[in-house]
Every structure is written in structure tokens, then in C-alpha cells.
Amino acid sequence: MKPTKQDVPSIIREKGEISVIAGHYHEDESYSTRRLQGMSDWLMTFTLEGSGYFLIGGEERFCHAGDVTLMRPGVSHEYGTRKNGGSGEWHFLWVHFTDRVAETSLLPETELLIHAVEHASLRARIQRAFTSIVSDSVERAPYWQELCENALREVILLLAQGITTQSDPRIEEVKHLLALRMREQISVEELARAVGLSASRLAHVYKASTGMSIIDSLNEMRIRQAAILLAHTDRLASEVAVDVGFQNYNHFAAQFKRRYGISPRAYKDSGAPN
Numbered sequence: 148m149k150p151t152k153q154d155v156p157s158i159i160r161e162k163g164e165i166s167v168i169a170g171h172y173h174e175d176e177s178y179s180t181r182r183l184q185g186m187s188d189w190l191m192t193f194t195l196e197g198s199g200y201f202l203i204g205g206e207e208r209f210c211h212a213g214d215v216t217l218m219r220p221g222v223s224h225e226y227g228t229r230k231n232g233g234s235g236e237w238h239f240l241w242v243h244f245t246d247r248v249a250e251t252s253l254l255p256e257t258e259l260l261i262h263a264v265e266h267a268s269l270r271a272r273i274q275r276a277f278t279s280i281v282s283d284s285v286e287r288a289p290y291w292q293e294l295c296e297n298a299l300r301e302v303i304l305l306l307a308q309g310i311t312t313q314s315d316p317r318i319e320e321v322k323h324l325l326a327l328r329m330r331e332q333i334s335v336e337e338l339a340r341a342v343g344l345s346a347s348r349l350a351h352v353y354k355a356s357t358g359m360s361i362i363d364s365l366n367e368m369r370i371r372q373a374a375i376l377l378a379h380t381d382r383l384a385s386e387v388a389v390d391v392g393f394q395n396y397n398h399f400a401a402q403f404k405r406r407y408g409i410s411p412r413a414y415k416d417s418g419a420p421n
Contacts, residue, residue: 167295169242169281176235179227188243189251190218191302193277196238198229203259210239210261213270215306217251217260224259240277242299250300253307262306265316268323269305276302317342318356321349325365329372330392335361369393370406377415384411 172178192199192210199210201218202225209229210216218224228237254260264270276298283291283298312319320342324333338361339349353361369391376387385396388411393399403411 166247166292167242167244167280167284167299169240169277169284169295171240171281173238174228174236176228176230178237179225181225183223185221185223186218186243187220188245189220189248190216190241190243191299192216192239192241193273193302194237194239195274197236198231199226199237199239200229201226201259201261208259208261211263213264215260215262215264215273215302217254217262217306219258220246222258240274240281242277242280242295244296244299248296248299248303250303250307254303255310260306262310264309266309266319266323268320268327269309273302273305276305315352315356317344317349318353321353321361322364325361326368329365329368330390332392332394333365365392366402367406369399370403373399373403373411374407374414377411384415387411 192215194210194212194214194216196212198212199216201208201210201216203218203222228235264273279298280295283294321338324338324341335350336346339346342349344352350361353359353364357364359367373387373391376382376390377384380387382390384400388396388399391399393402400410403414407414409417
């Protein structure tokens, strides 16, 4: 059996100038870590495959692929690979960090937070951030700590956002795709396939959740972005219309006037009111 791993927190305690350390583990059922005195720092993990367990205060909880866990300092605990009849594994990324990353105050005050990231694009974004933290912490190039802290703050803010909104992950995925492909002509059928629903079911669920149709929501995104471009760039209104995905200027102008009460050109000429 592998020895338990208890040396990670001591790196931060012994070298106070280090605010972040990270790693990438792929462990079998023999892996476990026990710290009866807790840690002086925070621990966050992101599970890629398999399952892990956390034992805190006599309660055992599990994390699975796509889950982010966050454990507070000072919590007596044990964690490791979840047993699965000899074939268990836990493939995960981990980060230890100090209170220098202050955004933890945005998250629930619980000893252990386990949050399932069901929104596929958000899951990929969080994985990229964790991977960047691991890479930068190992490479130790100039400003590596600042880069790690920025990526860690991104993860924490995304967690806080997800916990606050508590919306249907399929709807959040559609919103993300609309924003990502705002300039393209994307169909409801294509969006529905991406989230595993029929087009009619997606249209119903989306409107019930947001109060808007998918097309109206897309146009709202486009018009808001157009207003920003008109206010803060030297782009012509006709150029902005194309920038945000409208193929027909008259349609763009009508949508813009409905939202802001004046034409795009008048909006730009007036100094761009709210």
C-alpha cells in the first residue's frame, strides 16, 4: 500500500512566500491522505475521471468527474480514492493556496464544498484554469505566482457565479454558445443537439427559464454588445451591425431602436447614453 501523502501543506508553511502549489494525480484505490490537525491553507480539487472521497467529522462525501471541491483551512480530514472493488481510481488536479486569494469570501462558509459543474463549457474553462495553475507552478517562470493566483481567482469566481445563479445547466450552456457564436447564424436545432434536447423542448425550457425566446435572447446580446462598440470605438454603425452578427442593417437598426429608443447612429452621435 502506498504511504499516505501528508507533506504538501508543509511546503507552504515552511516557505511563506509561496501562495500556490499544485499538481496532477492519477491514483488507484490505495491512495489516501489523513490530516487530523487539518491544514494551514485551502485545498481545491477538480476531478477528471473516477471518484474520490472526503471524510470530515465522521461524514463521508464523494466527488466525481466534473466536480470541484474546496476545503477550508483547519479542518480535520481524510481523503483519497473511492473504493470500487479493486478497480477504483481518482484522476484529479489539485491546488493548495493561502488566504492571499481573498475571493473565497464569496463562497459558502462550509468546511467542505463539493460543486458539480454540469455546464460543459464551464467545465472545460475550469479545467483549463486548473491546468494553467499546475503548469505555471511547475515551470516557475517570472510572475508565475501572479498567473496562478489569477487563474485560481477565475475558478473561485466561476464557482461563486454558479452557486449564486443555480440555473438549469442546459440553459447556461445555450447562453454560452450564443455568446461564443454571436456573429454566426446558429439554429435552435443545432443548440438543441448540443444540450441533448429536441428543438421544441429546448425552446420551451429556455423561455420558461429566462422569459425570452432563444432568438430574442440572442438579439439582446447582440444589441448590448453593439451599444458598447458604438460608445467606445470609432466603428460606424453599419460596421458594428456586422460585428455583432446582423446581416441586415435595417433589421439591426429596428432592434436597436426598440431597445434604446433611438437609432444606432443617433446613439453614437449623442455620446452614447445608457
